[in-house]
Amino acid sequence: MKFALTGIALAIASLIAGAAQAAPAPINLRVVTPFATGHILADTAVKFKQELEARAPHITVTIQTSVLNEQTIDPAFQKCAAADRVGEVLLTGGQPIQDYAPAYFFFNGPYVIRDFPHLQEVWESKIGDSLVKLLESEGKMVAFDPVYRGFRQFTANKPINTPADFQGMKLRLPPVPDWISVWQSLGVVPVQVPLPGIYEALKTGAAEASEGDLTQIKSLKLYEVQSQLIMTNHLVGFGMQMANACFYRQELSKGDQSKVRLALKKAAQWGTRTIQDREASLLAELQASGMKIVTPDAAAIRTAAEPAINQLFASKWTVTTWKKVLDQ
Numbered sequence: 001m002k003f004a005l006t007g008i009a010l011a012i013a014s015l016i017a018g019a020a021q022a023a024p025a026p027i028n029l030r031v032v033t034p035f036a037t038g039h040i041l042a043d044t045a046v047k048f049k050q051e052l053e054a055r056a057p058h059i060t061v062t063i064q065t066s067v068l069n070e071q072t073i074d075p076a077f078q079k080c081a082a083a084d085r086v087g088e089v090l091l092t093g094g095q096p097i098q099d100y101a102p103a104y105f106f107f108n109g110p111y112v113i114r115d116f117p118h119l120q121e122v123w124e125s126k127i128g129d130s131l132v133k134l135l136e137s138e139g140k141m142v143a144f145d146p147v148y149r150g151f152r153q154f155t156a157n158k159p160i161n162t163p164a165d166f167q168g169m170k171l172r173l174p175p176v177p178d179w180i181s182v183w184q185s186l187g188v189v190p191v192q193v194p195l196p197g198i199y200e201a202l203k204t205g206a207a208e209a210s211e212g213d214l215t216q217i218k219s220l221k222l223y224e225v226q227s228q229l230i231m232t233n234h235l236v237g238f239g240m241q242m243a244n245a246c247f248y249r250q251e252l253s254k255g256d257q258s259k260v261r262l263a264l265k266k267a268a269q270w271g272t273r274t275i276q277d278r279e280a281s282l283l284a285e286l287q288a289s290g291m292k293i294v295t296p297d298a299a300a301i302r303t304a305a306e307p308a309i310n311q312l313f314a315s316k317w318t319v320t321t322w323k324k325v326l327d328q
Contacts, residue, residue: 024058031063032087034070040215041091041239044147044271052263070195071174073099078140080246088247100139104131106317110182111302113236116148122328141242145268149213149237150275154230155222156209161296163304172198172207185308213237214282223289230294
């Protein structure tokens with residue numbers, strides 16, 4: 001009997017030791033985003049944390065909002081050494097495409113993509129596959145499912161109804177050359193101001209108008225300095241979920257890679273649904289805050305912008321054609 005009990009005890013001890021050996025090592029994963037809490041990408045980061053920690057308890061996710069810059073990719077994000085990195089996952093705008101795959105920037109070009117389902121179709125096509133591969137090889141970042149941010153609209157202190165209304169307007173734009181070339185073709189005077197400075201630029205008159213999604217307009221309180229919300233629907237805004245390639249490929253097991261990918265997919269789906277559900281309420285909130293909703297001749301504005309867009313496909317976005325994108 002004593003021998004039997006000893007054997008059982010040894011077996012239990014062996015099982016406990018085996019379980020301890022099989023337990024994955026703790027992993028700290030930092031998510032960084034240039035956006036503040038309340039912005040859909042910052043909120044999507046929180047959803048990612050919830051999804052991943054539920055699936056992988058050994059991974060602890062910390063989130064830093066309002067860090068880095070939407071208009072640059074911090075080289076420290078791409079470092080292989082963990083001690084040199086600023087984070088392992090980045091939620092940002094279209095800057096990775098502009099920096100490392102500029103020929104694919106039509107994904108983020110005015111009037112090129114019809115709506116978010118169309119963007120998803122192009123993203124999941126051979127065109128999108130080529131983009132994702134290029135981002136990894138050139139930018140050292142792994143790209144995941146995009147997050148819908150809503151259509152981009154205009155704000156101003158006077159109505160914009162036709163292409164003629166853009167003439168001479170001082171328009172705040174980020175330093176995105178392709179956007180600048182399209183709007184300059186309609187006669188605007190570009191004023192390049194970083195995201196945090198938009199409110200002050202509009203308040204002081206350094207800029208007379210801005211463009212952005214409803215979340216941006218609301219979170220920056222632009223309704224305090226702009227009276228008109230012009231529904232141009234000129235660009236399908238989306239956020240990018242990126243991972244440091246060394247971290248994802250070399251530091252995670254295949255199982256953890258799958259869990260991170262699935263958590264990012266779930267987070268993207270949640271973020272997209274959230275904005276789709278909130279667009280109408282955001283519009284109502286901005287209207288209640290004093291903004292007048294203007295419905296311009298969007299077709300005429302798009303037609304006026306077509307020559308500049310065609311020129312971009314001919315000179316910069318040469319990996320495909322506008323027709324092939326629209327045919328997806």
